[in-house]
Amino acid sequence: MPTIERAVRSDAGLASELRLSVMRLRRRLATERHPDNELSLGAMAVLGCLHRCGDLTLGELAAHEMVQPPSMTRTVNCLVDGGYVVRRRHATDGRQVVVELTEQGRATVLADRARRDAWLARRLTDLTPEERAVLRKAAPILDRLAQKD
Incomplete structure (x- = not known):
């Protein structure tokens, strides 16, 4: 399995890693919402x-x-x-x-x-x-x- 550093050397690899990282951060931030906020x-x-x-x-x-x-x-x-x-x-x-x-x-x-x-x-x-x-x-x-x- 290629390392992240090796994968992001190409634009396609960078796109894939950015997409995954941004999506994970978005999901994590979504879990930090105020508990009373429905x-x-x-x-x-x-x-x-x-x-x-x-x-x-x-x-x-x-x-x-x-x-x-x-x-x-x-x-x-x-x-x-x-x-x-x-x-x-x-x-x-x-x-x-x-x-x-x-x-x-x-x-x-x-x-x-x-x-x-x-x-x-x-x-x-x-x-x-x-x-x-x-x-x-x-x-x-x-x-x-x-x-x-």
């Missing part, structure tokens, strides 16, 4: 998107989260029912609906983010300064890879 990861992603981007239409949210508009409508309906977001008419286009984060939604996303950030910060202390420097350089590159074409 929202799905998709619903939390919507709250996070609204927190980062501000109020968005359903179509904009669907595009940001790379889902179909009917799926986003279902997610937003659940978030409205839970009091995490509110809907309002678009200021200039009455046909569109804008989704806005409530204080409950903001508190939920911040608490969830703080818990997972704290876990990751603790794990980073186990790394050498050189390893943390590599991750500091890699973070914006990974973010760029994740952006929609």
Whole structure:
């Protein structure tokens, strides 16, 4: 079986190792969610998107989260029912609906983010300064890879 170092010498090997590592980290971070948080990861992603981007239409949210508009409508309906977001008419286009984060939604996303950030910060202390420097350089590159074409 090839070692990881040997496998990542090719672009295909690097792609495979990155995919696996990122998926494992994502799953691990998902387990660090606040125990009282019953929202799905998709619903939390919507709250996070609204927190980062501000109020968005359903179509904009669907595009940001790379889902179909009917799926986003279902997610937003659940978030409205839970009091995490509110809907309002678009200021200039009455046909569109804008989704806005409530204080409950903001508190939920911040608490969830703080818990997972704290876990990751603790794990980073186990790394050498050189390893943390590599991750500091890699973070914006990974973010760029994740952006929609």
